[in-house]
Amino acid sequence: xxxxxxxxxxxxxxxxxxxxxxxxxxxxxxxxxxxxxxxxxxxxxxxxxxxxxxxxxxxxxxxxxxxxxxxxxxxxxxxxxxxxxxxxxxxxxxxxxxxxxxxxxxxxxxxxxxxxxxxxxxxxxxxxxxxxxxxxxxxxxxxxxxxxxxxxxxxxxxxxxxxxxxxxxxxxxxxxxxxxxxxxxxxxxxxxxxxxxxxxxxxxxxxxxxxxxxxxxxxxxxxxxxxxxxxxxxxxxxxxxxxxxxxxxxxxxxxxxxxxxxxxxxxxxxxxxxxxxxxxxxxxxxxxxxxxxxxxxx
Numbered sequence: 187x188x189x190x191x192x193x194x195x196x197x198x199x200x201x202x203x204x205x206x207x208x209x210x211x212x213x214x215x216x217x218x219x220x221x222x223x224x225x226x227x228x229x230x231x232x233x234x235x236x237x238x239x240x241x242x243x244x245x246x247x248x249x250x251x252x253x254x255x256x257x258x259x260x261x262x263x264x265x266x267x268x269x270x271x272x273x274x275x276x277x278x279x280x281x282x283x284x285x286x287x288x289x290x291x292x293x294x295x296x297x298x299x300x301x302x303x304x305x306x307x308x309x310x311x312x313x314x315x316x317x318x319x320x321x322x323x324x325x326x327x328x329x330x331x332x333x334x335x336x337x338x339x340x341x342x343x344x345x346x347x348x349x350x351x352x353x354x355x356x357x358x359x360x361x362x363x364x365x366x367x368x369x370x371x372x373x374x375x376x377x378x379x380x381x382x383x384x385x386x387x388x389x390x391x392x393x394x395x396x397x398x399x400x401x402x403x404x405x406x407x408x409x410x411x412x413x414x415x416x417x418x419x420x421x422x423x424x425x426x427x428x429x430x431x432x433x434x435x436x437x438x439x440x441x442x443x444x445x446x447x448x449x450x451x452x453x454x455x456x457x458x459x460x461x462x463x464x465x466x467x468x469x470x471x472x473x474x475x476x477x478x479x480x481x482x483x484x
Contacts, residue, residue: 235386236358237275237283238310239263242328247291248300256306269295280304305329308386315340317392318347332381333372336390343369348395349417355388398473402429405436405479421468422456425477432458437482444475 237243239261247253250269257265263276270290275283280303291299312324313336320341325331333353337343351372353365371380384390396416403409407430414420414428422440426432438458446452458479460466471477 234279234358235305235308236277236279237263237305239276240309241305242307242309243275243280243283244302244304244306245287246302247287249296249298250291253287259310311387313384313386313388313390315390315392317390318344318394319392320344327384327386331384333367333384333390334381336384337392343392344394346394348393348415350393352391352393353382353384353388354391355385400425400471400473401476402426403476403478405433405481407431407433416473420471422471422477423461423468425471426458426479429477432479435481436479439480441478441480442469442471442475443478444472 237259239259241259243257243259243265245253245255245257245265245267252268253270257267259265259275262274264272264274266272267287270287273283273286273290278286284301284303287301287303288299291301307326307328309326313327313331314324315336316322319337322340325336325339327336331339333351347369349369351367351369353367354362355365356362365382367380367382393416398414398416398418398420400412400414400420401410402412402425406426409429412425412428414424418424422442426440436458440456440458442454442456444452444454454469456469457466461468
């Protein structure tokens with residue numbers, strides 16, 4: 187009888203859910219795994235940079251102080267280290283160089299090696315600045331510089347500098363991109379987003395401002411050649427306004443004459459009233475184009 191009672195009690199325990207196996211209450215679903223939204227394209231991180239000739243490396247090995255110091259990469263892509271001799275580092279990242287040094291040191295000299303490698307000068311891919319600066323050319327960049335630092339190192343902008351700066355950037359896969367920064371945003375804006383960080387090999391171009399001429403003829407109050415800065419956004423309304431506006435006899439059909447890609451003259455007709463009322467886009471003009479406002483016969 188006792189055996190029967192004990193057996194029945196054990197069967198009840200086995201059938202009842204334990205705390206460990208109890209089903210957890212369902213909550214809100216977990217957010218999908220994945221990386222955060224990518225940021226706008228910028229300079230490659232130091233760990234992705236491929237070392238090249240004439241770069242200056244900072245090598246540190248905690249266990250062997252004799253290896254510590256700056257090492258200039260030779261024209262053949264090697265650095266010379268005590269105990270280890272010449273080591274080819276061209277085309278490698280700093281992480282790859284550190285891993286290789288770790289392997290070589292632990293194989294012969296120490297049980298464990300704490301190695302760090304950093305690029306101090308990107309001499310194989312110098313930052314260059316051209317155009318309207320006082321000292322154009324390649325810059326000896328130590329570490330990552332900002333756009334303002336590069337302009338300062340080149341002696342600053344000249345009086346002929348335009349209102350836009352262009353940064354030509356080429357990635358490791360050969361693709362290139364051009365970044366545009368307005369001078370006013372760089373020097374006057376409080377936000378630092380325009381003072382971008384330059385990447386090794388970047389080319390900073392500061393074009394000089396130049397005079398652009400548009401010829402406005404016919405029924406305008408001040409016909410003739412009108413001068414604009416090359417940085418200006420030159421539109422049909424801006425040209426007519428600079429010419430003093432249309433006369434009372436002017437037709438509202440304005441002709442724009444320009445030279446096409448094939449070298450032939452092309453004529454575009456724009457309706458002045460529709461542009462003013464916002465029903466048509468204001469045409470953008472380029473240098474040496476001709477605007478003709480003919481007389482209305484009605």
